Structure formats: C-alpha cells, structure tokens
Amino acid sequence: MIADLIEAVAKILFIFGVNMGFFAPVLGWVERKQSAVMQDRVGANRADIFGFTLIGLLHPVADTIKLLTKEDFIPAGANKLFHTLAPFITLTPALIAFSVIPFGGQYEIYGHTINLVIADLDVGILFIFAFASLSIYGVVLGGWSSNNNWSFLGAMRASAQMLSYEVAMGLAIIGVIMVYGSLRLTDIGAMQENFFKWGIFLQPIGFILFIACATAENKRIPFDIPEAETEIVAGYFTEYSSMKFIMFWMAEFLEMITIAGIITTLFLGAWHIPFISSKMLLSLFSFAGANGATILVMLTNIATFFTKIIFMIWFQMTIRWTLPRFRYDQMMKLGWKILLPLSLINIFITGLVLLL
C-alpha cells in the first residue's frame, strides 16, 4: 500500500518536474535557438551570471524574472474573475492530459509491479480528448472577458478552429484504436514491441492527419490564426501582460509535449527501441542481477520514450519555423473538406482490411 503511494507520488513528481521544470522553460530557449539556426543567426546568448552565458540558457531565467516583476494589467470593463481565471483554465488541461500517457512499460522490481503511467485509465485516449476540448474554454473566456475587439475576434477564431479540427483529430485516431483494439494507452504501447507493428506503419494516413490536426489544435503556425499577429494584434491574449500572458505560452509548450507524447505512444512505438525487444535488453543487462537488469531496462525505456518526445518536439518546431500562415477560409476548407473526408476514408479502409 505504502509502496503504491510512494510509486504514485514519485511518478507524479517526475512527470510534473520534467514537464514544468524542464520542458516548459527550456522549450522557450529551444524555440529561439531553432529559429536562429534556421535563419542563419546566432540567437540569444548574452545573458550571463558572472560571465557564464551557458549558450543562452539563462535567457529564459531573465524572461521569467522580468515577467514576474511586470505590471499585471486588467483592462477597464473586463470581467476580473474570468480574465484572471482564463490562463489557469488553459494551462491545467495541458498539464493533466499527460497523466494518462505511459512513459514506460510494466516492470517487476523486488516483487513490486511498477506501471510507468500516472493514471492507467481504460479510456486513456478519450480522457486526453476530453481535456484537449477543455482548453478551448480558457481561450474563449480569455478573449471574451478582455473587453477588446481583437481578443474577441481571436477567441471566435480559436473556438471555430479548435472545434473543427477536433472532429478530424478524433476520427484520425479511430483507425489506430481499430488496429490495436484498445483505448488504453499502455496496451497500445505494449503492442508495438515489433518494429513493423508501429502505428506509423499500420496507420500512415492516420499519422499525417493526426499531426496536422494536433498542430491546429495547439494553434501553432501554420494554424496560428487565433493569434495572427499581422491581423489581430495578438489574438485572444492581446490584453494579457506579465505572467498571465506567458501562461498561455506555457500551455502551448505543454500541449506540444503532450502531442509529442500521444504521437510517440500511438505511432512511434512508445517506449520500445526498434529491432531490440525487452528480452534482448534484459539479457544485455543480465550482469546486474535480476532486479538490477529490470531497473536498467526501465531506465532505458524511459530514455527512449523521452528521446522520441524530443524528436517530435523538434519536428513540430521545424514545422513552426518553415511554413507561413493559412488564410482563415483556407484553414476551414482544409479542416472540413480535406482532413475530415480523408479520416473517414481511412477508417473505412482500415475496417475493410481488418475484416478481410
């Protein structure tokens, strides 16, 4: 009982620490450096402590200090409660959604079974979709309560976009669920031990559709219409300053990590290394004894999982700094007229293949 409690707390602390403590601040730096590299620049590198610049890693620290000490602004005529609540409503679902994503398999160490997922729900994917939908509320509330035309327009665009792409995203996943026959993410992950059973090989169209829809859901370029700077100032967070403003960005980064996690779990073989099965790993680490080998396998799997996540984050960043923005009508056309029919066809073909 106590072991279970310790295990649960350790897993929660680990995921929270990795997401909020490592990824959320570091991704700001990664985004700057990636854009710098792609635009043949040097990028942020001047912030120093006693002369140590750490290749610009101190810039997120400087940004945080500045944003914490900046004036916290609530516009006149704004609804104070909702204006303050909106960033929290946006940030929380992004954090919670990661709790059902497994970052490793099941291991038996000293007679205690460790299941490397915070909440092993049998409706894992549905849970993620439920919370992805909830983040719309934060965006809409933020835009509406700001009492600003641009914010309001941004919120309208965001709600239309996120609702449209949620349909195609949900349908793109159904093919994967049909193939693996489970909604539980740990099961789907465990079934991908064979390299050629990875979701990306069984559901290539689903993979592309999901990446497109997930980028739209996260409101990143080329789908950053809700915050289009050239059109509507800064979209739904126009009136937000200091930490509340950066909370929207943190939510975006966390959603990016969650998307990378879902893609890794569903399509990229979760915590498995290609062509190397768990048994081979166990025999490789057999010098450390039965329990030691299991622990080493567990650590290897966690490292593999996060390597894949980092790769998917890099992929999303590359998309972000490569493509221009869609026009509003183009985006709506893409969502309803191309992605939605494609995902339906994908389901149909998958069903046909499974039946035959």
Next chain:
Amino acid sequence: MGMTEERGEKAEEGLERILGNSILLTKLDAIIDWGRKYSFFLYPFVTACCGMEFMSLAGPRYDLDRFGSALPRFSPRQADLLMVVGTISHKQAPILVKIYNQMTEPKWVFSFGVCTTSGGFYDNYATVLGIDTLIPVDVYVPGCPPRPEMVIDGLLLLQKKVMREKWSDWPRGPAPVTKK
C-alpha cells in the same frame, strides 16, 4: 493607472527610502534589473524608412536576438521597449502617446533615427520635433538612418541604464497626454 501611481508613491516613501542601498534591496534590484535588461520585448512602432534599417538589425547579420531583445510583441501590454522608428507627424502623435500609455510598467522608449530624436530635416509644421516632446525617451540614436552598430550600441547603453534602476523608479511620473 490609478493603482500603479499609488503603488509608486508608497514605494518612494516606504522601506526603500528608509533603508537606502542596504544589501538585501540592492541585490534584489540587481537581480530584477539583470532579468529586465536581457529580456526586452520590443514594440516596433515603425512609421517610415528607418524601418528598413530596423529589419536589417533584427535580421541574421546584426541579430538583435543575441541581446535577448528579439521578440516583437504587437500588443503594447506585453511589450517593454517601445522602438519608435521613423518620422512622427502630428497626426501620428496621439497614436504614439496612446501606445506608450497602453504599455505596462516598466517600459522604456528607444528613439531610432534622427526624425524621432529631433524631427531631423523635416523642420516644418507637420512633424513632431522630437518624440521627447510627447513621451519620456531613454536612448536617442540619431542618424538617417542610424547604422545597426549604432543601434546595438544604444541598446547596450540602455542595458547599462536599466542596471542602475531601482524598484522605486517605477512608474516614471504621470501618464503623458496629448494636447488637442
């Protein structure tokens, strides 16, 4: 604005005035100033030809991002450094003042080019003879247009200035207004 003004007055009369440069407050100031000087979010208020020079400054060759000040925020609420780039006509003046007032504290103003600094060669009835007649300015960089090296020098000077600031320096007086 009312709230910030009250807060500023209290800070001037309060702890900091009594303790002066005691260790704790000085170090806190230094840390906050360090954060602020490496994290200018720009508001590019670009009205004229200096904008081209501003683009080259932000581009790969001169790369303003090295100094941590490359994130342009087009919402004044999120910006720290108002880059006034180009000639400001009297028609444009109320807009500039409005943008300045919309920015959240602390905020700095960068006068980019000779037209914003003094009106330049537009010595006529249509042009504002220096934006310091409208809003407080921190750094003047003359030139038509200024070379990017000059602007970077100005930015470094502004960073030095920010390092000397104290918590009680903000806000800087009442909000400016335009006369009709």
